[in-house]
Every structure is written in structure tokens, then in C-alpha cells.
Amino acid sequence: MDTPLDLSYDVFAKACPSRNTLEHVTGRWGGLTLGALYEGSLRFNELRRRVDGVSEKMLSQTLQALERDGLVHREAQPTNPPRVDYELTPLGRGVAERLVGLIEFVEGRMDDVLAARQRYDETRGAR
Amino acid sequence: MDTPLDLSYDVFAKACPSRNTLEHVTGRWGGLTLGALYEGSLRFNELRRRVDGVSEKMLSQTLQALERDGLVHREAQPTNPPRVDYELTPLGRGVAERLVGLIEFVEGRMDDVLAARQRYDETRGAR
DNA sequence: CGGGATCCGGCTTGATACTG
DNA sequence: CAGTATCAAGCCGGATCCCG
DSSP states (O other), X not given: OOOSXXXXXXXXXXXXXXXXXXXXXXXXXXXXXXXXXXXOOEEHHHHHHHHOSOOHHHHHHHHHHHHHTTSEEEEEEOOSSOEEEEEEOHHHHHHHHHHHHHHHHHHHTHXXXXXXXXXXXXXXXXX | OOOSOOOSGGGGOTTOHHHHHHHHHHSTTHHHHHHHHTTOOEEHXXXXXXXXXXXXXXXXXXXXXHHHTTSEEEEEEOOSSOEEEEEEOHHHHHHHHHHHXXXXXXXXXXXXXXXXXXXXXXXXXXX
């Protein structure tokens, strides 16, 4: 393809496989998980505690999706009790960095956002 | 606070207002809408056609959330028939740029992702 | 044209219980 | 510890109808 810049709506088109991955990344728990792992390798229950609010099922599911996409590496040791470590792959780190860039940008402008909300809420009655 | 880098999981904490905004941005239709508007101002039904797949309700809802957060500006002309234009605010453009950066990064590595998926699926039976 | 209100089905999510 | 299986609930999102 020679599309110079294919940003925008159509990159999300249903047929586009990247949409799926993007959903894993930006989804409810994907971002949290990526963020937690961005600071270093973690075990399953450590992750569970750090992400806070995630259920075992959702964490497991999220981790599997991210692992399948090659963003997270899973290292299982067949010891007893079992020990499994999760860490970002280089690819995962690249994704996490961009994600964090977005997050920080929004965070840094939250006062603007809050001000905008207040204006909006005052102009119109409620909601 | 003196946290040098507060990325990661806790920026998403439930009490954190930015989590909400992030969800609007990264949500199912938020990204699409931001992407579509990234190319220029659009009317409601134009947007609806370009985003493709979005229902009136969801588009309306998405637009309201983004407007409330100060990312999108709504310009309504009291003509008949009514004409309403939506466009990104400077803040919205900043967010859209980061989002697009993330999207393009993932898109550019989709071959890696696809390869990782294949490896994953072959190693384990199915899913 | 640009929405709001309502209804409703389904997928996602979260407890809980169980396994290795 | 590190998950999987099952099940019920709830919210998301779509279709439809309506209004200005």
C-alpha cells in the first residue's frame, strides 16, 4: 500500500486485524496490565494485586490475549508451588510507551478537561 | 506529588478522573470519531457515514462525552434544516495525535503480532 | 437533518467453586 | 500459587419510534 497516512477511522475497520490488538491494548484491563508490567516483571498474583479490581478470570484472559499478540512473555517454572512470571516483550514495551505517552498527555491536561466539563455542565442543566 | 513518572496502573485508579477521559478516548467509538475528525470538521451524518457501524445513539453519546471533555467542539446553526458541525479542539487534536501514534505503531508491527499469534496457536491446540 | 427516549437481547464481567 | 469452569447479573450497544 502507498497510503501516506492511514490513520483515522478505517484502521479500525472490522476486517482489520489491528483493531483487535488495539482493543486488547486499550481495553479496560489491557492498559492497566501493560502499565503494571512496564515497571518490571511480575507474578500472577502480584499483578492481580497491583492492577486492583481485576478478577482472576479477567487478568488471566487479558494476559492470554496480550501473550498471544506477542506483547507479553510468560515464563512458567514447573516448581511446586508453581511460579509464573510475566514481562513485556520488546514489542510490548514499544506499545506500552505510546500508551503511556497518551495517558500522560491526557493526565497533564486534566485541568483543561475538568474546566471544560464544568463549563459544559453549567451551560446545560445536568449531564 | 514528586513522582517522577506516574504511568502504570494507578493512573487508571477508579478515583482518578483521567481514567474516565481515557475511556472516552480509547473506547470503541471514541477513537474512531477522533480519527475521523482528525481530518477535518464534519456534520453529524457525515460522521455517522464515515465511522461506519456506529448507531445514532452511540455517535451522539460519544460526541457528547468528547465535547464535555473539551476534545470536540460542537457548532450548531439554528437553520432549517438544522446543521451541526463537529471539529477537534486543540486539546482534542493533541490527544488524537498520540492516539494515532499508538495506532500506527501497532499497525506497523502487525506482522510481528500475526506471527506471534500463529506461534501461540500452534504451540497450544486451539485458543 | 440532528438528535432524544425507550425497549430489549447479548456479550462482557464478576463471584464462586474447583483443580493441579 | 496459578489458573479453569460455571453461572447469574448488568451494562453496552442496536433498533425503533418520536420530536424540533
